Amino acid sequence: MNVKIIVRGKAKGTVLCAENPVNFLGGIDKTTGRIRDEHHDLFDKFVGDKILVFPKGIGSSVGAYTIYSLKYNKCAPLAMVCLNADITTASGCAISNIPLVVAQKKDYESLKDGQEITVDAIEGKIL
Amino acid sequence: MELTKEEESALAGKHGETLALAYRVLVAIGEATGADKLIPVEWAHLSGVNYNTIGDAGEKFLSHLSEDAKFKIKTTVNPMGFDSDSVSKFELDEEFIKKQQSIRQSYEKMGAIPSFSCIPYEIFELPKKGTQVSFAESNAAIYANSISTLKTNKESAFSALASALTGKSIYSDLRDDESRKPNLTIRMKTKQKDELAYGLLGYFAGKKAGSSVSISGVKELDRRSCKSLCAGMGTSGSCGMFTFGEEEKGEKIDFDDKEMKNVKDELNTAESGDVITLGSPQLGLEEISDLTTKLKGRSFRKRCMIFCPRAIQGQVRNLGYDKELSRAGAEVLYDCCICLTPLIDKENVDSVITNSVKGAYYLRTSNGVDVNLKNLDQIIQEETK
The missing domain is CATH 3.30.499.10 (Aconitase, domain 3)
Known part of the structure; x- marks a missing residue:
């Protein structure tokens, strides 16, 4: 599928799909990558070394630093796929060199938990 | 996105690694929001000051950045982790205090005004109506757009930092008058009308809305309720402004006692x-x-x-x-x-x-x-x- 490139790069890995938007600051433990918001559908799951597929980032602007901390603490997603890229997620990925793409709705919905994919944010494709 | 020659060369690293990093952030958020150009901003308000929020990674990042970076525009900062005058009364470990002081020094070295406040709209003189600013603190961005007649996107810590370093931001989303028009109205219908009800309304509206939302059924809002509304809205979603009144077009949702109870029960x-x-x-x-x-x-x-x-x-x-x-x-x-x-x-x-x-x-x-x-x-x- 063709995707819009927000932050360039390339990564291959397993999809972790979130139904709910992600508030990086309150919602993810920056030292372990564990989702700690108990109201979130990915509660208690780890985002590290996954391709994180989620609708958009929400909440605190400091969430951008959480993304950077995840990378620094080696528990960041390999790449992210969003339905709507927000400023917090885009800027956090840009500083942290995490590939970020936006997929169209029907393509986005076809991505399934556990699927192996390659996010090519240089050519603008998911394989 | 169209960049000027000057911006292109900064992005390519011809004016140093710091500016290249700042322009990479601006280009990424520009792509994310469909911007076609960069515009000047007059004031950046940064989040990412409390050591508890940015951790060792953030502390090291800022320390390295401050070795040669200087802010180009008026730059104010969010609260830090403690009050230096009373910190000895709390059992904070030395490491926390040391790291927090390092963050403080890095921001001051780059030229930030040491405001350590999340209400810049209440403690600084405001620029004239319609001025483009870059506010990362979410309650401040919403207050600036909705009450203070300024224009800002709901910036992130890094996008506002990029504005402070370059004096620029992207022309899209809430910076563009067309995008500021709400396409959703929330009707305030609760019996309770106090700062808690407005905070819960904000949290509810933030979850439902896109970039902006209209709120009807509100006559007068005192400062406390208004700040509470802005803060609640900034917490739950990506919405960066509200207007009062009911939009003719678009969806309309009631915020009644039942909805308020649902939100309150969550928190x-x-x-x-x-x-x-x-x-x-x-x-x-x-x-x-x-x-x-x-x-x-x-x-x-x-x-x-x-x-x-x-x-x-x-x-x-x-x-x-x-x-x-x-x-x-x-x-x-x-x-x-x-x-x-x-x-x-x-x-x-x-x-x-x-x-x-x-x-x-x-x-x-x-x-x-x-x-x-x-x-x-x-x-x-x-x-x-």
Whole structure:
């Protein structure tokens, strides 16, 4: 599928799909990558070394630093796929060199938990 | 996105690694929001100051950045983790204090005004109507767009930092008049009309809305309720502004007693608490004055922490509010706020009483303590004698 490139790069890995938007600051433990918001559908799951597929980032602007901390603490997603890229997620990925793409709705919905994919944010494709 | 030759060469690293990094951020957020160009901004307000929020990674990043970076425009900063005057009274470890001081020094070295406040709209003189600014603190961005007649996107810590370093931001989303028009109206229909109801309304609206939302059924909003609305909205979603009134077009959703109960049940996890906290957003002079009046002849039965910006400290002293609050058993803390405060620790505190919806969210998700949400009048009625 063709995707819009927000932050360039390339990564291959397993999809972790979130139904709910992600508030990086309150919602993810920056030292372990564990989702700690108990109201979130990915509660208690780890985002590290996954391709994180989620609708958009929400909440605190400091969430951008959480993304950077995840990378620094080696528990960041390999790449992210969003339905709507927000400023917090885009800027956090840009500083942290995490590939970020936006997929169209029907393509986005076809991505399934556990699927192996390659996010090519240089050519603008998911394989 | 179209960049000028100057911007292209900065992006390519011809003016140093710092500017290249800043332009990479601007290009990424430009792509994300469909911007076609960069525009000048006059003021950046940065988040990412409290060591609890940015950690070792953030501290090192800023320390490295400050070796050669300088802010190009007026730059103010969010609260840090503690008030240096009273930090010795809390059992904070030396490492935290050292790292927090390093963050403070890095921002000051780059030229930030050491405001340590989440209410820049209340403590600084505002530029003229329609001025483009870059506010990362979410309650401040929403307040600036909705009340202060400024224009900003709901910036992130890094996008506002990029603005501070370049004096620019992207022309898209809420910076563009076309995108500021709400396509959703929330009708305020609750019986309860206080800062807690407005905070919960904000949290509800933030979840439903896109970039902007219209709110109907509100006649007059005092400063406390208005700040609470902005903070609640900034916590739950990506919405960056509201207008009052009902849009002719677009979806309309009622916020009634039932909806309010649902939101409150999500955030209120305790029947009472060990500590009372007031000040997310920080209280300005007007609210401190009002609080002092409400506390006349009363004193707190429990520890009460009140968070304020340093900018009002002189007036709080001169007008005698600090003495009156201290008599009532409250502690006034400057430069810090409720959100992710290291001063409240789940080892020592089980649950916290607050009227802040934003505070409730972060106390629960980040500090791991339970929260009892009630309005200020109820707090004073139930927790003072």
